[in-house]
Amino acid sequence: MSKLDLISKDAAQKLDLETKFTMIIDRVKKGTILVLEGGLSPEEQTGLINRVMMQIEFEEPSFAGVELISFFNDPSHSSFWRRSKRQLSFTVVAPSSTVKILRNDNEILSLLLKDSYPPT
């Protein structure tokens, strides 16, 4: 069974960057899907990817990384340039072992949850 946590913008803003990354990775490693209101900027996302790479495990059961998806406020603004101008609405971080992205086109994010990952 998978768990989903929505982290409010206020709660996320109270955390410094390192604490935020630790909180995200700790939860995702336990099999939780996180939705971060307000989203992560591209710079924050590369910081998170860095830390995820350092946490990847090679023993069973292994943590193999994350799926990282950001959504934006105005779906009519479909161009990449406008998307990158931080009209971020929310960012989803999920364990890659439990989640498969079926559709992500700025209108619908569709995720398939798998049961192969054994959450602790």
Added chain:
Amino acid sequence: MNALTILSSLLGKKRKTVSIGFCGRVNAGKTTLANRIAMDLAGKKVGKVSSIPHETRETNKVEHIQLQFNGKNLDMTLVDLPGITTKIDYRKFMENHGLTKEESIQRAKEATRGVVEAIKMLDQIDIALVIVDSTKPPFDQIDLVIVGNLEAKGIPIIICANKIDLDEANPQLVEETFNSIHFVVPISALTGENIESLYKNIIIST
């Protein structure tokens, strides 16, 4: 050292070297494009290419590649970066590519280090070629993260809509997605199709 470099040295005039970074998702064709340019301009290769993901796990550099276009000359360092991803599962190398468990774990460990290195290197390039696989939808989060980071650093970006030699390629969609602010060049790194247009855009970006 070529004649122009020697002459410049004798005159005490140092020519500017521009580092060109090849950035993007795993298996987008970064090394194939770097090899294409290096072979085309200098008759040498930058790195090894493979259908197994994460073949490039360390940054490869080739210095002093001379690009002459429309009367301008550019001294380039080609910097081929490992592919950036959010996940690396060593079991995929076993299941999909027949590697042993030991080989797969080793490759995965090196690949994680490669991703960290690639992100770090984004700070150290002068012009970024972001290689996008035009056979896939261009809304991948990794493309967004790479372009967003480069924009924040003020690094000029050229989007290379690669693999136009394949029937399923849709470079128009890549152009529609990115064209409002960045140069987009449909290209085949494999065949060299439209490489001249890329050279032109590199010169314009300097």
